[in-house]
Amino acid sequence: MAAYNIADFGAKPDGRTDSAKPFLSAWAAACGSNSPATIIVPTGRFLLGEALFQGPCKNSNIRIFISGTIVAPSGYGSNTAWIAFNYVQGLSIFGGTLDGQGQSFWACKLAGRSCPKGATVGEFCHNIGYLAPDSRIKKAALLKCSIDKIHEISCSGVTIRGAKITAPENSPNTDGIHIRKSSFVTISGSSIKTGDECISMGKVPLIIGSLGRTPQEDGVQNITVKSVVFTGTHNGVRVKTWGKPYTGLVKRVRFEHVIMQNVQNPMVNDQNYSPGNNKCPAR
DSSP states (O other): OEEEEGGGGTOOTEEEEEOHHHHHHHHHHHHTOSSOEEEEEOSSEEEOOSEEEEOOOSOSOEEEEEOSEEEOOTTOOOSSEEEEEESOEEEEEESOEEEOOOHHHHHHHHTTOOOOOOOEEEEEESOEEEEOTTOEEESOOOBTTTBOSEEEESOEEEEEESOEEEOOTTOTTOOSEEEESOEEEEEESOEEEOSSOSEEESOOOEEEEEESSSTTOOOEEEEEEEEEEEESOSEEEEEEEESSSOOOOEEEEEEEEEEEESOSEEEEEEEEEOGGGOOOOOO
């Protein structure tokens, strides 16, 4: 298996020098390889500007091993993903830390100022992949609904195992993993601590929704949640839909062996969702 170390392409582990070009050069080599390939991120802090890792690739077995920390620019705010993988099959990511440095973004939001949209830490578009044990995502500058921590878009056969996602309790609108337009997604053995939803499914603790906000939305179906623990959360499992006259569906959802510890609202089924305590939208 061919191996490509980003340091060999000029990446510096000083946390200050943008390593986007070395990352993308290593990706081009791995993606262009006719045989399985590995990308190595050694120890140290590697600053990474906005990066799109584009496929399709010549092989369907690319592994990224992260020993160090990949760092977003301080105060990063963008309408697009910070790190995105597009049209890639057979991608595996192991270990390491992704640090979104969201402190200044959160401070802006909490102060009530006009702030840029937060950035998606990882966006996986039209992929088949695997986020493997001991991967860590922390301090990400994110915004609920359109921008989330790990954002799955049009994916199939994705496994996220052993991930650790953290953000302060008072970080505004920070979601953990958001899944939409995807199928056969498995999340297991993971620890998620955020300021808002831990896992959300739909066009937006664990939540299905928000659904029915716009016309002709796809529904959510065939969801199984089992053997999970909620500790000290505002909500546990939740389904929320807007009170609007639009089509959509939620069906075949199963919750099994769910443990709630100090959870304010263990189960919520809200079919008249309207944030900000405003009147429910017209039907």
